[in-house]
Amino acid sequence: MIGALATSLITILILPLLTNVLSHDLEAWVDDHPLLAWTITLALATLLATAAARVVQQPSRKAPPELTVSTTLDPLAMGVKPAVPGGPDTAPTMPTYVERDFDESLRWMVADGGFVCLRGPAAAGKTRSATEAIRRMCQGRRLFRPDGPAALLKLAGTANAVVWLDDLERFLGPGGLDTALLEHLCAPADVVVIATIRDAELAKLQHAAWIRDEGAPEVTDAGARLLTQLDPRRMIAVSAQLTDAERGRARSTLDDRVRGALDGEGGFGESLAAAPALLQRWSVGEGALFASGQAVISAAVDCRRAGYAAPVPFAVLDVLHRHYLPAPWRNRGDLPSLDAALEWASQPMMGASSCLIPLAGRRYLASDYLLDRTAAGAGPVGAQRVRAPVWAALSDVGDDHHLVTIGLAASQEQVYEVSERVWLRAAHHGNEWAMLLLGMLLVQLRRPDEAEEWLRRAVEGGCTPALGPLGYLFLLRGDTTEAERWMRQGATAGDVGSMSVLGLLLRRAGNDAEAERWLRKAADAGHPQAMVRLALLLAERGAVEEADQWAQRAVDAGHSAALTTLALLQQDPSQAEPRLRRAADAGRADAQALLATIYAERGELARAERVARGAAEAGDVMGMMVLHGLLAHRGATEEAEELLQEAARRGEPTAMTALGRRFAEDGDLAEAEAWLRRAADTQHAPAMMLLGALFLAAGRIDESREWFLHAKSSGARDAARILATHFPAGDGS
Numbered sequence: 001m002i003g004a005l006a007t008s009l010i011t012i013l014i015l016p017l018l019t020n021v022l023s024h025d026l027e028a029w030v031d032d033h034p035l036l037a038w039t040i041t042l043a044l045a046t047l048l049a050t051a052a053a054r055v056v057q058q059p060s061r062k063a064p065p066e067l068t069v070s071t072t073l074d075p076l077a078m079g080v081k082p083a084v085p086g087g088p089d090t091a092p093t094m095p096t097y098v099e100r101d102f103d104e105s106l107r108w109m110v111a112d113g114g115f116v117c118l119r120g121p122a123a124a125g126k127t128r129s130a131t132e133a134i135r136r137m138c139q140g141r142r143l144f145r146p147d148g149p150a151a152l153l154k155l156a157g158t159a160n161a162v163v164w165l166d167d168l169e170r171f172l173g174p175g176g177l178d179t180a181l182l183e184h185l186c187a188p189a190d191v192v193v194i195a196t197i198r199d200a201e202l203a204k205l206q207h208a209a210w211i212r213d214e215g216a217p218e219v220t221d222a223g224a225r226l227l228t229q230l231d232p233r234r235m236i237a238v239s240a241q242l243t244d245a246e247r248g249r250a251r252s253t254l255d256d257r258v259r260g261a262l263d264g265e266g267g268f269g270e271s272l273a274a275a276p277a278l279l280q281r282w283s284v285g286e287g288a289l290f291a292s293g294q295a296v297i298s299a300a301v302d303c304r305r306a307g308y309a310a311p312v313p314f315a316v317l318d319v320l321h322r323h324y325l326p327a328p329w330r331n332r333g334d335l336p337s338l339d340a341a342l343e344w345a346s347q348p349m350m351g352a353s354s355c356l357i358p359l360a361g362r363r364y365l366a367s368d369y370l371l372d373r374t375a376a377g378a379g380p381v382g383a384q385r386v387r388a389p390v391w392a393a394l395s396d397v398g399d400d401h402h403l404v405t406i407g408l409a410a411s412q413e414q415v416y417e418v419s420e421r422v423w424l425r426a427a428h429h430g431n432e433w434a435m436l437l438l439g440m441l442l443v444q445l446r447r448p449d450e451a452e453e454w455l456r457r458a459v460e461g462g463c464t465p466a467l468g469p470l471g472y473l474f475l476l477r478g479d480t481t482e483a484e485r486w487m488r489q490g491a492t493a494g495d496v497g498s499m500s501v502l503g504l505l506l507r508r509a510g511n512d513a514e515a516e517r518w519l520r521k522a523a524d525a526g527h528p529q530a531m532v533r534l535a536l537l538l539a540e541r542g543a544v545e546e547a548d549q550w551a552q553r554a555v556d557a558g559h560s561a562a563l564t565t566l567a568l569l570q571q572d573p574s575q576a577e578p579r580l581r582r583a584a585d586a587g588r589a590d591a592q593a594l595l596a597t598i599y600a601e602r603g604e605l606a607r608a609e610r611v612a613r614g615a616a617e618a619g620d621v622m623g624m625m626v627l628h629g630l631l632a633h634r635g636a637t638e639e640a641e642e643l644l645q646e647a648a649r650r651g652e653p654t655a656m657t658a659l660g661r662r663f664a665e666d667g668d669l670a671e672a673e674a675w676l677r678r679a680a681d682t683q684h685a686p687a688m689m690l691l692g693a694l695f696l697a698a699g700r701i702d703e704s705r706e707w708f709l710h711a712k713s714s715g716a717r718d719a720a721r722i723l724a725t726h727f728p729a730g731d732g733s
Contacts, residue, residue: 307409
């Protein structure tokens, strides 16, 4: 009985997983659930919203500001946060630098040239460590501090230079830093590109690099893919906490601020910059001035969360801060002026950092630290969505660049009406990225004719990443020939996402040889999903060792889903299990579901159910289906049925097909058709076959033929035979 259960689970779940790994991107485009469709379809673009929006102004095309590196290089000019002063009568100075354990390696990399990046949490000391390395190793070189992606283009080929990219995510938006540009920048042997990035931004980009790859051809993931291709040894981790050796060096300094920070709240760098005091000032207080100051900080933080990370104009804060006042204060006549509230919010804490950074033109920028803490759920707006007036106000002041990033942030919060409105405005101004994103949104909103218009206009405007999504649109219409034509154009133009999906389409057409060529090209370019697809192709033809190598490369590139594929390549469950455990530990609920099937196969049903329940509770539809099977096996039919329906509601094709079959058997043909259509819309061939059979039995011949043709193009083996038998006009050939 256990063997039969295991066989059933493997047949229903494991084997379709291999297909779904190949076809998941098609499903993501047409799934009704926004988290499985639009969010995945635009995951990278959405997750790059903060990064792209960090460009403070529309990128300048003037040459970046140039300095000459010397021993007097000012850390504040490099972006180091102000520190607490040494005492009431002490002139402001930088604290004594505490040598970090990684400094020797960092200095060697800076001297060697090329690219190096320091990563860590806000206020960990990344910028200070980089500044000290530049000051020590690059004296006499020209130092460039570009203000955005466009300014980088001016530096290609520049020799004897240091290119300083503080907050790397600012340079990774549409048209920003990618592999080719970085290679141009680093071509001269005497050039070093040194960057910093906060862990919160890096995690979003790395996550995006693989989740986006599971979806449609790439749109804006060149920057995220760049991060996956970097030598991990040149990504130096900067911890907020000092090691024992670093603490020893800190204690030996004569700087009281350094020694005091060792016992301060939070990390060492945070204490020096008084960062925890910022959160305290924003969160705790009383009285009219606190209420107004807190409100204006909240408004500025939400402007950054809404994709507008430029300094916010006084007039915008004047409008918005009123929406963040506590209810009892909103109609008070004795509130302090906005000038007073901004002065309070801009006051340095302990003589160091401030909640708002005042800039020229009466503009204000919220602190990085407060933005990160809000993303972690802390602070007055940490558990809240961006408020509606923010979207409206920013839409009116943003230029086309900001309209794109505001729309991306709105899509992250699933406020799609805002995304459509701002992208439509920018698209009418001729912005190709807005045309592309608008077209993709309209696909999700099931407005294909409008989507096609904007995607074609994006292509005509030279936006080659729109070629792949345009191909998807034709694929959704069932026109695989036209879909392949557009995908091939995208692949030929160098879009590696299109290469990967073209490989998928060619495999479905039985052309594995050409599919392998495109998949190898995309995989060699660092596309993790292409690596996974190539691994599966190689495994099917018996080249398991090479398949394993490509799956491992995908894992090394940050594609945690590849851990599941890597495990599946192991025919011995005892070898697969450790890798699935690694994937589960990395947060892969689908790996938990697969672990549950292994436990079920060897008779550990209680353990299997416990692990499957964890996957199901994490929202994994495969986990729901595994748990459904286990519960049905032990007779818990009511809960099993609830799980099946929940998986179907979340768009799991097997569940939707099972429900459709059940309704058909019960004679409820309308409900059966509804569920089967939803499943078929995800390119699920079994649902197409059932729809064809349902319509054939009902005498709806033309519709029946259409669905059997769809099933045939999706690889259903019996579709050609049925077409030849019931529709002998040559459609089964």
